[in-house]
Amino acid sequence: DEDPQSLQFTSENTKGPIKKTLKKIEERHASHELDKQTVVDHNSIRSFDIGKDKLSSVSKQERDKLESAWKEYLSSLNPETKKKDSFYSIKDVVKKNGSGIGSTGLKRYYILIEGQEGEVHHDDIILEAKEARSPIPAYFFPYDEQFWEDNKHQGRRVAHTQHAMHHQADPYLGYFRMDGHDFYVRERSPFSKDLREKNLDDYKKFTQTIKTMAQISAKIHARADADIENGIMDYHSEKAILKAIGSDQKLFRHQLGLWSRYYKETVENDFELFKEWLIEQDYFKS
Template sequence: MTQGKTTTRKTDNRSRGGRAKTESGSSKKEESPEIKTVRKAQGRVEAFRELSTRISAGEAVTLPVQLTGQARREHVRSTLREDHATRIEEQSSGAKDKFDELSGNFFKFFRGTALLFYRDMVGQDASMPTVMALGDVHPTNFGVMPDKNGAPIFGVNDFDEVVYAPFTWDLKRGATGFWIAAREEGELSRKKRRKVVTKFVQGYLAAMENYAKNATEKNDAYRMDNSPKVIRRLFQEAWEDREEWLWDDYLKPSGEGFRPNDELQPLSDEIETFQKAVNTLARRKGFSKPDRAGELRVKDVCVRHGQGTASLGLPRYYVLIEGPSKNATDDIIIEFKRARRSALEGLTPPTEFTAGDKADRIVHGQRVQLAHGDIFYGAVEIDGDSFMSRERAPFRDDIDLDDLSYSTWKDYAEVCGAALAQSHALSDDLGKIDYDLEPSIVEAARPRKLFVNDIMRFAEEAADRLKADHKLFCEDHADGAFDTIDKVYR
């Protein structure tokens, strides 16, 4: 398998009139750059899918994680070019901004390069129980968000990479995320980072054992009244009055639309397009007009610039919905973000379970993993592209890692491990897993001490490897490596 190469070919098969011919003799239309990019990416996904199958079957093969020196540099470069090919070819300003951000911050590099991380795991853990995996577990992908009634709850909050995978894939990604964040944001020593990661894994296993015994996962939820101290503080810090939030951050003086600034670019001529999208969303989700959403009337639309890390550069729109009072004090904002394939696609061990494609996949993951979640989480097609939707809320927030002490780092890691366990435990209740999952995970994680230490050692090794990758990326970025995609000329 050639690492990181996509192919463009010239042909000498021409008719007398000079037009290219197919083998059957019919004229062949030149594909657009966008279609070529999609075909190249799909080819790489299928190549890695085959590699995953071979690894799962026990074949001895060379893995990306084994590459060193220049070979590793070119693997990192080609993987990131491939992952951002559409954004690079569209010359999206967000793509350049993202590469600049990744260059300046190692934790952001980890968050924004999930494909690189998971290609190092291709085909691993085929014997482990399968769950509806979040796919991108790290300390800032847990947070406060609205539930189905618009009230704040705490849990996993980013479903862009969801896919059915071994439960250990989420634990390994999460453990590595806590290791890197505790180093970069918390400035903790290696010994203390081990304690933080251990708490994350122990919190997961303790909660999973509880679900195996009591089966309370469908009813549990972290709320203001029942959360540990570190999460109660997050609830308090995240809370903001809706009226103040709308007028301070979004609305123009009339209250009839978005206020333009560096982040918000109003697109008032797209109201009809997004009204259709909102109507489709309501129909697909099975609700008509929630009391707090008035008549579901779209007042305005804007592009949201500069948001996210992994998704930076992908089209993202905010849609303003008139609230019941009609005076812009209780309006609702729904976000629509273009969906893409999961970074884990083709890399996980073969499984009979599938979550669907693009936005439908994301919605399936949210429906499984967040039992009390946002009713506006959905999937719609806009101008031929797949978009996922969710409600923006005054209290949607994640934790400020800079404010955590060593003690609260451990407390927070333990709570996040438990929240991840709840989302996994729902895989056989609301997802497609057709066997009693919780006892299987508890059994697979024995002996407990060995399992915890294995995850911790994986995180330590992965973080050290990614730190070296980040150095290679920064050097290549400075040399202009990500201004173009890979091509092979012949």
């Protein structure tokens, strides 16, 4: 019932693992990501620290393709927050390997851009370009021609969604296409941090976390139509969600519980089959 634009979750009004994570973030400096991912040589030139945090170099051909696609990225930026083109000049590019769960196998790049000129490298900014594909659930819903027509560019779809759900969207949020693959771009924020599994070690902490995450999810869905007059979305998302749930919320919770247990069993069975396949392939011996 609260205004989704003013409702915030901070270390003051949260509990348990989320409170602990937010406190850690508050201690960080704006240069955290730069210090973690880059080095400065004796000529005061900053570049990515190859080999660190699963970073690897790109070929000249790949770099050239990215430079060409960068024009589309610049044209996709929000004109109200966009700076002059030189601000986004590419200084270095690397591949990011072996991270993510749902994004396993997708292309991902870290891109170091110039930023504000004249401030001796502390202005450098790290962007992440991540390949975007059609959302898997879309294949399991009834076919909607309008959805596929509106979302021919999957990078645009992701950027469009994030603009809708964030009160203050990332000013670097944009998209481009390269080699037939769609990408969306965002800043590698120094104030991003995962919850640690070791902090979810008892039932109370786990339920505290689930409750807060559910409230955050509700906030961003409510936020998604807060500026409905601007045309980002033309319907109220929370009303659409409630309509899909139906009038019997108890039955919905029961259905969700059944689905969750089935999903858990499927994942465990898939993992056992995967291990059997590895043994058959003599993977462990090689």
